[in-house]
Amino acid sequence: MSNVLSQQATKASWALFEGLFIIAALVAVFATFIAISGVDPDNPTAGATPWLLGLNFVVIIVLATIIVREYLTIQSNSESEGRGRLARRFVMLFGFSALVPSAIVAVFLGAIFTQGLDNWLGERVDSVMEKNAEIFRTYVDNFETTFDVDVRLAALDVENFAREVEANLTDAEAARNLSSEASLAFSEGLRSELAFRDFLTIAILGADGVELIAQESVQDAILIPPPAPAFEEADRGEIATTLYENRGIATALIHITEPLDGYIYAVKNFDRNAAVRLREAEA
Numbered sequence: 001m002s003n004v005l006s007q008q009a010t011k012a013s014w015a016l017f018e019g020l021f022i023i024a025a026l027v028a029v030f031a032t033f034i035a036i037s038g039v040d041p042d043n044p045t046a047g048a049t050p051w052l053l054g055l056n057f058v059v060i061i062v063l064a065t066i067i068v069r070e071y072l073t074i075q076s077n078s079e080s081e082g083r084g085r086l087a088r089r090f091v092m093l094f095g096f097s098a099l100v101p102s103a104i105v106a107v108f109l110g111a112i113f114t115q116g117l118d119n120w121l122g123e124r125v126d127s128v129m130e131k132n133a134e135i136f137r138t139y140v141d142n143f144e145t146t147f148d149v150d151v152r153l154a155a156l157d158v159e160n161f162a163r164e165v166e167a168n169l170t171d172a173e174a175a176r177n178l179s180s181e182a183s184l185a186f187s188e189g190l191r192s193e194l195a196f197r198d199f200l201t202i203a204i205l206g207a208d209g210v211e212l213i214a215q216e217s218v219q220d221a222i223l224i225p226p227p228a229p230a231f232e233e234a235d236r237g238e239i240a241t242t243l244y245e246n247r248g249i250a251t252a253l254i255h256i257t258e259p260l261d262g263y264i265y266a267v268k269n270f271d272r273n274a275a276v277r278l279r280e281a282e283a
Contacts, residue, residue, distance in 0.1 A: 136274045143250070147268055148239045150197040151252040155264045158204065161189035162260050190216035200249065201267040209263055222267045226253045234263060248272040 203215035230240035234255040250270040
């Protein structure tokens with residue numbers, strides 16, 4: 001009775017083995033069809049590729065289990081009966097004949113899935129980097145625009161304040177004393193600009209761009225000599241903005257002519273990380 005049950009179990013195992021062999025062959029055919037039919041495998045979350053890979057993995061595990069079990073069964077019977085070497089060879093031969101196609105398909109599908117996953121993640125990383133670059137670019141543009149407007153308004157305020165100071169002096173003394181008295185007379189106006197415009201430092205430079213007529217600062221004065229191109233740009237009526245990313249500040253220079261010939265120099269905080277991330281995102 002036990003021999004009959006054992007034979008039936010063996011036949012059932014081999015029937016299952018043959019069925020899985022056919023499934024493995026169909027999986028191989030289907031994978032080949034995907035490879036040559038032009039199906040786009042770039043998106044690993046779409047299509048049948050992940051399911052096919054999982055099914056193939058299950059087939060490999062089941063086939064390997066059956067092969068090992070049959071081999072051990074034959075080996076056990078052979079030791080008790082003194083035969084079975086040929087049977088073991090047949091099991092190993094046909095077993096690996098079933099496993100090899102599935103293993104090849106697994107490698108093939110794994111390569112497709114990995115490549116598709118890389119492309120899928122790469123597209124999303126690029127999209128995030130582009131959005132970050134746009135955000136940082138917008139921040140830099142908004143900062144420069146706001147800084148330009150603040151400096152122009154500050155220059156108008158300083159000019160108006162200078163006219164008031166000049167009007168309080170006699171005509172004979174005005175040209176001679178305006179520059180010498182400006183250091184004290186402009187302090188109040190510069191302090192108001194410092195607070196209202198959120199500057200770190202604001203200063204009035206002479207016509208040579210070196211003489212310091214007046215300056216006010218929140219803490220320590222930040223007086224970085226502007227480069228020569230900045231003076232040229234300011235002389236054309238534009239605002240010369242210079243970013244010092246390593247220090248996290250920005251400077252602006254604008255030329256004024258009335259009633260004092262000179263320059264308005266301003267310093268403002270700048271987010272150094274924004275510029276660094278913008279360059280990294282655009283790289």
